[in-house]
Amino acid sequence: MTIALSLKVNDGVVLATDSASTLVVQQPSGPPAVAQVYNNAIKVFNLRKGLPIGAVTWGAGSIGRASISTLLKDLRTRFSGQDQSRAEWAISPENYSVRGVAERVKEFIHGECYVPAFGAWPTKPVLGFLVAGYSSGVGMAEEWRLDIDAQGTCTGPTEVRPLDQCGATWNGEPEAISRLILGYSPALPTVLEKQLSVPAAQIPQAMQILAQHLRAQVIADSMPIQDAIDLAYFLVDVTEKFSRYTPGAATVGGPIEVAAITKHEGFKWVERKYYYSRDLNPEE
Numbered sequence: 001m002t003i004a005l006s007l008k009v010n011d012g013v014v015l016a017t018d019s020a021s022t023l024v025v026q027q028p029s030g031p032p033a034v035a036q037v038y039n040n041a042i043k044v045f046n047l048r049k050g051l052p053i054g055a056v057t058w059g060a061g062s063i064g065r066a067s068i069s070t071l072l073k074d075l076r077t078r079f080s081g082q083d084q085s086r087a088e089w090a091i092s093p094e095n096y097s098v099r100g101v102a103e104r105v106k107e108f109i110h111g112e113c114y115v116p117a118f119g120a121w122p123t124k125p126v127l128g129f130l131v132a133g134y135s136s137g138v139g140m141a142e143e144w145r146l147d148i149d150a151q152g153t154c155t156g157p158t159e160v161r162p163l164d165q166c167g168a169t170w171n172g173e174p175e176a177i178s179r180l181i182l183g184y185s186p187a188l189p190t191v192l193e194k195q196l197s198v199p200a201a202q203i204p205q206a207m208q209i210l211a212q213h214l215r216a217q218v219i220a221d222s223m224p225i226q227d228a229i230d231l232a233y234f235l236v237d238v239t240e241k242f243s244r245y246t247p248g249a250a251t252v253g254g255p256i257e258v259a260a261i262t263k264h265e266g267f268k269w270v271e272r273k274y275y276y277s278r279d280l281n282p283e284e
Helices: 068-079 084-089 098-118 175-182 188-194 200-214 225-245
Strands: 003-009 012-017 021-025 033-038 044-046 053-059 127-133 142-148 154-159 167-172 257-262 266-271
Touching: 003 053, 003 127, 003 175, 003 225, 012 044, 012 053, 012 127, 012 225, 044 068, 044 257, 053 068, 053 098, 053 167, 053 257, 068 084, 068 098, 098 127, 098 142, 098 154, 127 167, 167 175, 167 225, 175 225, 188 200, 225 257
Parallel strands: none
Antiparallel strands: 003 012, 003 167, 012 257, 021 033, 044 053, 053 127, 127 142, 142 154, 257 266
């Protein structure tokens, strides 16, 4: 798994993740199993160099033999117009929408890659994406979500929040951030119903009341982008440390990567890892 965070303020949107990647294999009988956890995966992407469009992913770290990172770089080649066989996929800087980009991500990842690789599996790996950035001519950032469930069904793109609203969304392993920001574990509704016999019909109202009284107001719409970056980094770091000290495999870990997307500066890396020396590759 992972922690994949999107934090939107008026100045832009920040994408942040850890670097853990879960390798999932199909067992001869039973559900898919975790074969390995690597701590050097790339899960934040600029989908079209020179344009304010990015994505963050969570869930399975690969489709077949190809990592999600390699696949999204293949897609970026199409978006940039370098793949002449798929020229219709090229993004025009003057006329594109973030939702349209998300639709293409769905078509490529789910239709071309995921379904052929996992179609025969009885239980399939869960995989998600959040595509964020600025549509041409639009002054506020957008966030569009894609979810592939264990049956292999892909839902979305779904708008995460209205265009004029700000906030944070976290996916993958939500326990630590949910406790910190919301004030309770995601398991609380089940505990209320199963352990405390709260009627199921009353759970939504109970959760709404708890959210009103317990939610930590740490995000302000007008906060500078640098403060949003610092907060995003902190939340990923907290999740990594929480994963380290709780039982089970540490499926959140490794270097933290952060990118910020703003209206005027576009997509900018803030924290990034490299598998090669920058000194030996100065033009990269």
